[in-house]
Amino acid sequence: MKRPEEDPRSTWDIVKSIMAASSGNLVEWFDFYIYSFFSVYFAKQFFTGSSEVQQFMDAAAILFVGFLMRPIGGYIFGRLSDRIGRKRSMLISILSMCGGSLLMAILPTANTVGVLAPILLLLVRCIQGISVGGEYGSTATYMSEVSSKGKRGFFSSFQYVTLIGGQLLASVTAVIMTHTLGDEQISNGWWRLPFVIGAAAALVSLWLRSGLEETTTEETRSHKESGSFREVLRHPRSIMIVLGITSIGSLSFYIFTTYMQKNLVVAGFTKGSAADTMTVCLLVLIVLQPLMGMLSDQIGRKTTIITFAVSMMVLPFLVLTAIRQQPGLNPLTATCLILFAMVFLSFYTSISGVVKAEVFPAHVRGLGVGFVYAIGNSLFGGSAEYVGLWFTNMKIAWVFPIYVFVIAVFGLITMLYMYDDRKHSTLDFPGDTSYARTKADFVEAKHDAQEARAKGQPTGE
Template sequence: MTSETMTLGAATLHDRADRRRRIWAIFASSSGNLVEWFDFYAYAFTALYFAPAFFPKGNQTTQLLQTAAVFAIGFLMRPVGGYVFGFVADKYGRKNSMMISVLMMCAGSLAIAVLPTYETIGTAAPVLLLLARMVQGLSVGGEYGTSATYMSEVALPGKRGFYASFQYVTLIGGQLLASLVVLIVQLMLSDSELRAWGWRISFFIGAIFAVVALFLRTTLTETSSAETRSRKEAGSLREIFKHHTRAFLIVLGFTAGGSLIFYTFTTYMQKYLINTAHMNDRTANAVMTAVLCTYMVMQPPFGAFSDRLGRKTSMLLFGGLATVFTVPLMYALADVKSPFAAYALIVLALAIVSFYTSISGLVKAEMFPPEVRAMSVGLAYAIANAIFGGSAEYVALLFKDSGTESNFYWYVTFMCAIAFVASIIMPNPKLEGYLQGSGTEI
């Protein structure tokens, strides 16, 4: 065996080992992302059952409005989380930031699981529910930017779209898992048991998952370098607005439309099928479980599509198609009778959204340098998501309550049009060599 052959063999073994380390890092980091979103969506999927326990007065739409308001306020904590955890990630490391965020989500979920109801402690119950949601919102606000940054830095060059898509695979997986848990609990318990105590089960399960995710995240290798963390600009808000204002505003633009339509066709859609299409809650939950499973599987192919044809192409397809098809799809779903037809329509909508969600974190990370990457991605996402994504259910229900539900469809369309404009003016990472200098030490 020649020395050249031995060198080639060693290089091949090194490449394989490096690939395995990177794949494990994607798995370990995304496991925490799954837990974060399982806990967060457990609230959305069980709101129908615990709303009367914390807000006993009013009809179903009024109670859902109140729980949706608490859901939205949790989103308002995301910009704070995006700033705080972004600073920690850029200054002290992505790994530290991700471990703290999953611990906080566990605490918020466990608090909701044991929370006394309005009947037991009166108005203190909804106040404590709000505080627990604020802790969860802070945690999720920090999770998105840091995990998006980590996964973009650890992914293999040339396949970043494919690997980074697993952020939304696990995000949707968390949502799907929450939906599946609720479906199983529905099958095991009566409606009265669900409303009395069964809704708490999901939050206890979330706390257990968090412990597993924390253990997995302890094995992660840091992707930011000591050099980038020690720079005076690291984690600096001033640096972002001094040198990266245009990129920050572009991210705000397409995140606003992307977040709004994402929450419209995922978390709100369950209530839309019940409240507007008049499906029973078990059928609607079964439809959404099937939808989310399909949507999750869509992400890697759409991510790989962006590796071939570019992030900009994917974003333009998202913005353009979402602007054209949102209103017709919402009208069709309002009159749908068959659960199979509902499934097909929602999957079609989410196929359009997948052009965005499959590369959501990556396309943002590719626009910023490593010393401010986590904060830039996390803060821009959190602000737009808090204002438009977090309020989606509340605004939709508000329009319905006022008898002008169709105005919500046009509101979503308008925001998707803004995302389309942002996609037109965004730089093309495929051509301009973004994600430079990640400082990866894997």
């Protein structure tokens, strides 16, 4: 990363870089989430001979398998990010998502190819899962590095602005198509249109990202351990922190976004009404991101993320129970309940990227963030929808909030091992020794700190 004295960037320069990088993030997540939002329409065309809930579960299982591909994408693109640069890694990931979306748009259904249909669907989702798995680490790392000191929470919050924006666009698309075409026409083939739109938008993002400046230096990329998985393993505290934060963070995020839509439908809402409710909630959640990002810059990332973990021990139970146990619940009431939970959810989403980037050194930051995040996201975020629907199908939906509580406790324990980012951040203090593993690592980090001090860089000591 360029040293501050050599890179006197204006706020507008940073904003342009953030917008260009996050444009691809928005497209990636739009492409990925239209599967979730439109699966209520095409599930029965790929999975036949079962109940609606079972069809939803089958579609969710495919979604989960796509999530399981994310660690592969996190490793591949994380390694590329550290060895050839964040920019090139992001360009490759957006191209692969574009190809996956085009394949989704032309997939044959069970009426045409029979049992081969769900297999083809699975393969395409795996391609998109690898792409999204690589997207997060590269984008989170780039946006954290390109942001200015003291405002990293604010600037990096735009990663989830665009991520949620992708969901919101998917939801808006669903609302427009539902009200203009109706459920029958969408189910008969119009569900393919959003995937075509996503592929076209990816080309626009590719053009925007091509103008980005690289945030890594040749020295960092040529480091003998750059992009090394072995080097990542030398930072167990960092791994534990990122895994814990991601586990409860991803689980909670998918509960109150993708799973909530299915939850509303099962609770008696029409598909259109559920889409309307989630559109409003996602719009508010976007607005909350920069506000909570600025708050984290003032009170510290550790305080912010612990507040989130504690709230998730209670809120899923209260919100899910209230919606499920009140048949005919007023949409406005349901919206208010979800929004209340989303306020606390934003304590995680607003700093999701930077809080992880701040615990890994630059030469393995892309791989460390991308791969470890992908593991937690796959196991707990990707399975959220399926697990929730499984408990519902087994008539024990009340167990799901208990499951969330347990993961929240695990996340909270790992968060207690974090340091205050205002004093210990590998972004602001590259020579800091706080996350060093062994005495040898400490000595090496101490040497890096001396070099940073000699060059006029902050060390965190």
